[in-house]
Amino acid sequence: xxxxxxxxxxxxxxxxxxxxxxxxxxxxxxxxxxxxxxxxxxxxxxxxxxxxxxxxxxxxxxxxx
Numbered sequence: 001x002x003x004x005x006x007x008x009x010x011x012x013x014x015x016x017x018x019x020x021x022x023x024x025x026x027x028x029x030x031x032x033x034x035x036x037x038x039x040x041x042x043x044x045x046x047x048x049x050x051x052x053x054x055x056x057x058x059x060x061x062x063x064x065x
Contacts, residue, residue, distance in 0.1 A: 027036045 027039060031039065
């Protein structure tokens with residue numbers, strides 16, 4: 001069973017799309033739909049939380065300009 005290399009190990013910092021596809025392919029091949037959902041829920045929650053902070057920061061910055 002292969003493992004997916006971390007994003008930092010990729011040759012290009014802009015290769016995150018390929019890394020994400022590898023992660024999704026790995027999850028699809030090794031886990032049921034329910035297990036994939038359970039594995040990705042914390043990642044999606046964190047991404048949503050971080051995006052909310054970025055949006056608030058950008059709106060605040062926009063008001064200051």
